[in-house]
Amino acid sequence: MTDIERLRYDVVVIGAGGAGLRAAIEARLQGKKTAIISKSLFGKAHTVMAEGGAAAAMGNANPNDNWQVHFRDTMRGGKFLNSWRMAELHAKEAPDRIWELEAWGALFDRTKDGKISQRNFGGHEYPRLAHVGDRTGLELIRTCQQKIVALQQEDHAEFGDYDARLKVFAETTITRLLKDEQGRICGAFGYIRETGKFVVFEAPAVVLATGGIGKSFKVTSNSWEYTGDGHALALLAGASLINMEFVQFHPTGMVWPPSVKGILVTESVRGDGGVLKNSDGKRFMFDYIPDVFKDKYATSEEEADRWYDDPDNNRRPPELLPRDEVARAINSEVKAGRGSPHGGVFLDIASRLKPEQIIKRLPSMHHQFKELADVDITAEPMEVGPTCHYVMGGVEVDPDTAAASVPGLFAAGEVSGGMHGSNRLGGNSLSDLLVFGRRAGLGAAEYASATTVSVPDAEVEAAVAEAMEPYQRDTGENPYAVHQELQQTMNDLVGIIRREDELEQAIEALGKLRDRVGNVAVAPSAGATVTEDRGPAYHPGWHLALDLRNMMIVSECVARAALERQESRGGHTRDDYPKMSADWRKINLVCSLRDGVVELKRQEMSPMREDLLSLFELDELKKYLTEGELPAEEKN
Amino acid sequence: MGYKAKFRVWRGDAGEGELKDYTVEVNEGEVVLDVIHRLQATEAPDLAVRWNCKAGKCGSCSAEINGRPRLMCMTRMSTFAEDETVTVTPMRTFPVIRDLVTDVSYNYEKAREIPAFDGGDVKPGEFRMQQVDVERSQEFRKCIECFLCNNTCHVIRDHEENKEHFSGPRFLMRVAELEMHPADVQDRRQIAQDDFGLGYCNITKCCTEVCPEHIKITDNALIPMKERVVGRRYDPLVWLGSKIGVVKRGKSTPKA
Ligand code: SF4
Ligand code: SF4
Ligand code: FES
Secondary structure (H helix, E strand, O other): OOOOEEEEOOEEEEOOOHHHHHHHHHHHHOOOOEEEEOOOOOOOOHHHHOOOOEEOOOOOOOOOOOHHHHHHHHHHHOOOOOOHHHHHHHHHHHHHHHHHHHHOOOOOOEOOOOOEOEEOOOOOOOOOEEOOOOOHHHHHHHHHHHHHHHHHHHHHHHHOOOOOOEEEEOOEEEEEEEEOOOOOEEEEEEEEOOOOEEEEEEOOEEEEOOOOOHHHOOOEOOOOOOOOHHHHHHHHOOOOEEOOOOEEEEEEEEOOOHHHOOOEOOOHHHHOOOEEEOOOOOOHHHHHOOHHHHHHEOOOHHHHHHHOOOOOOOOEOHHHOOHHHHHHHHHHHHHOOOOOOOOOEEEEOOOOOOHHHHHHHOHHHHHHHHHHHOOOOOOOOEEEEEEEEEEOOEEOOOOOOOEOOOOOEEEOHHHEOOOOOOOOOOOHHHHHHHHHHHHHHHHHHHHHHOOOOOOOHHHHHHHHHHHHHHHHOOOOEOHHHHHHHHHHHHHHHOOOEEOHHHHHHHHHHHHHHHHHHOOEOOOOOOOOOOOOOOOOOOOHHHHHHHHHHHHHHHHHHHHHHHHHOOOOEOOEEEOOEOOOOHHHHOEEEEEEEEOOEEEEEEEEOOOOOHHHHOOOOHHHHHHHOOHHHOOOHHHO | OOEEEEEEEEEEEOOOEEEEEEEEEEOOOOEHHHHHHHHHHOOOOOOOOOOOOOOOOOOOOEEEEOOEEEEHHHOEHHHOOOOOEEEEEOOOOOOEEEOOEEOOHHHHHHHHHOOOOOOOOOOOOOOOOOHHHHHHHHHHHOOOOOOHHHHHOHHHHOOHHHHHHOOHHHHHHHHHHHHHOOOOOOOOHHHHHHOOOHHHOOOOOHHHHHOOOOOOHHHHHHHHHHHHHHHHHHOHHHHHHHOOOOOOOOOOOOOO
């Protein structure tokens, strides 16, 4: 094992999206020697795909907005299953995180008085999303990337080395977290894509910021990197995941042509006036306003249309219901035979805004449809349908420090769980990344100050053996084929609408797939026509084989938790248990791994603090909470 | 309406390699990247290619398709005749790592030399900027860093020796972005000329032509930068006055 490079850091951040970069910036600002591990090139992370904006109650567009309103919206969106402490921190700190980006050079769209403009989005009571056209995620990544460069320039001036205290390891993938004899994190093990060489990071604190799990599903808006790496690494290191049954299907993904199926169509289209119609030309969302939201949404097209100009005296259009509601509605319309030619519904902005306005406000959508589908969205409607977009579930963390249950492990962003409850509101992701990215960086830096570790050789040897397995196997299945089957299984049996028998079938199928995943081979002899073995450098087949382990573990968590939760809530809809249950609301399902097998445990949530509870009307609380959880009567 | 397309893909490692022929299925609505993925999943599992978003948003999948610098994920197969051979090669200006993947570290090195945004003494939350004033730099911030412009620019495309003194259109545009940023207080005009090689650019507009984001690199970034550099040489006060409300530090910012 002497030829494996060992690098010492105080904090290692795995993931270079919004959460990872913000965590790394914070750790470095705290004076810690920090490494950023990026599965792709620097600046390419999935965050660039986020379009709509970052939610923060700055009150620039409507002065009535404040953190309490944002907190309420977030809890409602998540159907009260959110970690209330995370939702509180998020709502309070989001404005500072946005303003800080501006001080680092971000250029958001402006209001007339020169402040940051804010736009409407599903589930948000006031216009709240700071945005840059429909490419806000790119702005966020680029700004953090440039802030990192700025810090590196400072280090260059001081030490003559840009990388002295903050280094980006591009195209590097971590396959194992390493632990010492005391059961603490002592580093991470992975490979460098370009060379195929292994590398060991020796560090007391590791921040997971790896994003989501979408690549386990066939129709998804997620990029190839989203293979549940952090979720799986955490489990394998002994940490736990919560809320894995809650998967967000974004209501509007492209449905045609087949090769782009699943690519996201931003919610801003609806925020800016776009409406959903079925094949009869009917705005069907009015038929799908659930009881809990009855008094907040317009019941006629006239009222809905007035809302855009006069939101104080009209109720919101139902197209702007939280994502889970809209996705289910589209699903039902298609099932009822009222879908569009390619199996979606119509999203119409052409008849609602002038072509110039559409091009100005939704430039990437205009571009995307023109280039990929030959559709001019200023002249004709788009066809859209649900696509797997986001996982609410993730590593169970302490809300204040982002620490997981294993000492030295931290998690932020999509890979962490709790913040969004059963359903995430659009716009709450980008702000989540910044708020909890910073907190994780801070938590990791503080922990690292008091801890020193070293990596036991045995840990490294085991990690090497595991990573080399699919590469050294002479015969075995093609990883691409196994991956496709896994995706199909999850899409068909653990998708947007779930049933007991199908979930059982899924678990059985996953069991079989697990054996096959353990048996894939990437050697040239395994079905390929390429004759010579070119080694492990930049070998996508091998990389996929390693990612498969993660997708497999995560899929099992989702399927098992989905089978266990006998109610419908947010991103978990059970055909056989269509109602929301106040008793289930109190319960988090916790996944852990024992001897490679996923274990599930029910865990009671901590009751919401009094002052936060009092932000809601009793009548609203009654829709969600059990009798015993309601505040004392004197509040009436 | 699927058909079999003829593909020629460059396969090889640093320096050595060759075009390999493949016959591969193509379905309706597909893009070049779909076909490359099909090759990976069937006959060439070790075919190296970079990609992330498959929606023209991350700038990872840059390559040369029939000799033209393009994003593979935004090049539809319907733009080729069914009997046409589609040739896919890596970007020429950057060293090959393997197959279609190139070493683009030149770009990250150049990025690091440009002094970062400096908002002066304004506190977070107190910036006030008008939409018309941010729009110029916003255009440049649409850049997805595909590096196709740098790949195309003749100053470095076949002139390795110029790389040291020339940051390429992408990063000259970054300088312009910061110069036009309404809240930035530094002055990078001198280093644009002396260190980043603005003078090498003879405004051929080839970079603009290949930009998948349709950014008017030459007209809106490079030419105005050249004008500003000349302006500085003659009369720095004109420049100072042109940014009303922002106090520029009077001296030139050194490279980072
Ligand atoms: S306009 Fe300038 S930067 Fe662009 S390709 Fe021509 S010489 Fe290069
Ligand atoms: S300016 Fe255009 S061509 Fe150049 S890197 Fe950016 S997006 Fe690519
Ligand atoms: S894969 Fe992102 S631009 Fe092509």
